[in-house]
Amino acid sequence: MITPRSWLPIPLLSLLLLLVWLLLVRSLTVGHLLLGSALAVAIPLFTYRFWDVQPRVKRPGLLLRFILRVLGDIIVANFQVAWLIINPWQRSRPHFVEYPLMLEERFTITLLANTISLTPGTVSANLRMDGKTLLVHALNVEDEDALIAEIRDRYERPLKEIYEC
């Protein structure tokens, strides 16, 4: 948890909020700047207790490549799931998979869980109490170990390199 240091407990969040506000109203007048700044100060003050400390991005280039890869995978995932839904002869094999986590920080685990939910045929269902395994529901799985290895290589290793190493 972040202790309240000042009027801006999370400067980056405040900046992001101001930016999003200006983009939402699509104007750069003084009134909107003032209103956006007020919101950018007020919202972090009300919500800073819910925020974890965010780890630093150690390798921004890798993060960019990771985002592009995830975007590509989302498109592939969409075609796969759409085909599974509209093809009546396709026999799907749903599977609950226990995914043993290598990541340790809560923030990166959250990122991994979101990535898993957005990409091919998998939805992260539950993070275990001890934070060491993630329960994943997959729509169509041939091989449990292959799925675990794929998630490990494609998503978890890059995330670990970006944030934790």
Next chain:
Amino acid sequence: MTTFVILEGVISLFLIAGGAFAFIGSLGMAHLRDFYMRLHGPTKATTMGIGCTLIASMLYFGVIDSQPVVQEMLITLFLFITAPVSAHLLAKSGLHQRLPHVDKTLGRPAELRREELGDKPVPHPTPDHEHITHERSPLPRRTAREQSTDEG
């Protein structure tokens, strides 16, 4: 003039693809067998559907009307933030309610077996994987929640 025709064709293609994906996602939500499979439709196919519609909107308003395209980007951002989180919460509450799944589902998660659940489930793991004790966070709300999870 022909470029406009081609552009309009591309925009129409994106719109049709978006509509088709959104329809398929909703169809999946309607006719897949159990709760956990139904979750896959709205998280994946609908994301793509809305994405295609937004690309079409960006092309139309960005190129033909030459307006700045920021709001579509914001919609995409919010969508990518909210879709996986809501799917995760739905799956989690489904597991908590012990909703049935189809028989061919492989793997037996501990959440669906009553005998493997501990007495007091902890809502969030702490960063150092220790259970939160009452000395460190004496919130009255937590005890109420623990009682409700014990009963449920």
